[in-house]
Amino acid sequence: MADLAEVEATPTIRLELKHPRAIRWMHWINFPVLFTMIWSGMLIYWGDSDNLYHHPHRIYRIGIGSITLFRFWPEWVYRWLNAPYRITNGLGYHFFFMWIFALNGLVYVLYLAFSGEWRFLVPTMKSWREAIHVTLYDLHLTKVHPPVRKFNAAQKIAYTSIIVMGFGSLCTGLAIYKPTQAHYLTSLLGGYEMARWEHFFLTIGFMGFFLLHVGQVIKTGWNNFRGMVTGYEIRPVDEKPYSEETRDA
Numbered sequence: 001m002a003d004l005a006e007v008e009a010t011p012t013i014r015l016e017l018k019h020p021r022a023i024r025w026m027h028w029i030n031f032p033v034l035f036t037m038i039w040s041g042m043l044i045y046w047g048d049s050d051n052l053y054h055h056p057h058r059i060y061r062i063g064i065g066s067i068t069l070f071r072f073w074p075e076w077v078y079r080w081l082n083a084p085y086r087i088t089n090g091l092g093y094h095f096f097f098m099w100i101f102a103l104n105g106l107v108y109v110l111y112l113a114f115s116g117e118w119r120f121l122v123p124t125m126k127s128w129r130e131a132i133h134v135t136l137y138d139l140h141l142t143k144v145h146p147p148v149r150k151f152n153a154a155q156k157i158a159y160t161s162i163i164v165m166g167f168g169s170l171c172t173g174l175a176i177y178k179p180t181q182a183h184y185l186t187s188l189l190g191g192y193e194m195a196r197w198e199h200f201f202l203t204i205g206f207m208g209f210f211l212l213h214v215g216q217v218i219k220t221g222w223n224n225f226r227g228m229v230t231g232y233e234i235r236p237v238d239e240k241p242y243s244e245e246t247r248d249a
Contacts, residue, residue: 011237012236012237013234013235013236013237014234014235014236014237015232015233015234015235016232016233016235016241016242017231017232018150018227018231018232018233018242019227019228019231020115020117020231021231022111022115023108023111023117024228024229024231026104026107026108026111027228028228029100029104030101030104030105030108033097033100033101033104034101034206034210036093036097037094037097037098037101038203038206038207039081039093040089040090040091040092040093040094040097041090041094041203042073042077042078042081042083042090043081043083043086043087043089043090043093044087044090044091044094045057045072045073045200046078046083046084046086046087047085047086047087047090048087057073057078058071058072058073060072060197060200060201072200072204095177098170098173101166101170102170105163105166105167105170108163109163119245119247120149120150120151120242120245121151121156121159121160122156122160123153123156123157123160124156124247126153127153127156127157128153128157129153130146130147130152130153130154131152131153131154131156131157133146133153134146134152134153134154135154138154138216138219148239149242149245150242150245158209158212158213162206162209165202165205165206168198168202169199169202169203169206171185171189172189172195172196172198172199172202173199175189175192175195175199176192176195176196176199179192179195
């Protein structure tokens with residue numbers, strides 16, 4: 001009978017690099033920068049929407065016709081942020097962190113393009129159909145597990161959309177910051193008021209994405225979070241490495 005001590009254990013898990021260092025750095029840089037941009041934007045919004053005759057500091061809403069479901073923002077939000085009469089502070093922070101946001105985003109897009117990481121992130125035609133499957137699985141409406149990939153179909157669509165939204169935020173921000181000098185851009189976006197509206201609701205989109213993103217990270221657990229902190233993820237040995245994924249997947 002063979003000595004049990006001499007029997008080699010067969011590994012069942014392995015470490016795999018999921019996120020390169022550059023991706024992790026730019027991800028964590030973007031978090032406080034975007035948070036500061038949203039916070040400072042709230043200070044600007046309060047001071048630049050002071051209309052005593054039409055919902056002061058709350059000019060944008062969600063509703064149907066004359067029916068308003070929600071108006072941005074309730075007074076308690078402004079009190080919590082200490083927003084009143086701080087438009088100068090808001091402008092200073094907003095314009096400073098705007099450059100960091102833009103440069104970080106530009107470097108991120110260039111890195112995706114030249115490193116080949118875009119192959120894992122940009123959705124394919126199949127992604128739109130598979131995203132429905134992922135959503136149904138997350139809502140526990142189906143028990144069929146979606147294919148295991150570096151980014152599932154819903155993530156590909158969401159993360160690529162965030163890049164597009166970031167570009168949109170910069171364009172709309174420039175249009176309302178320099179409406180005369182950038183009048184071609186402002187006109188293309190529908191005019192000053194429309195560009196301002198677009199900028200505001202792009203920000204709401206960022207906030208919604210952030211809440212959903214954090215919720216998904218909590219749901220998937222520590223292993224997924226570890227991947228964005230250390231770069232490495234623990235995976236079963238029988239799963240195909242991320243590096244072998246193809247664009248038609």
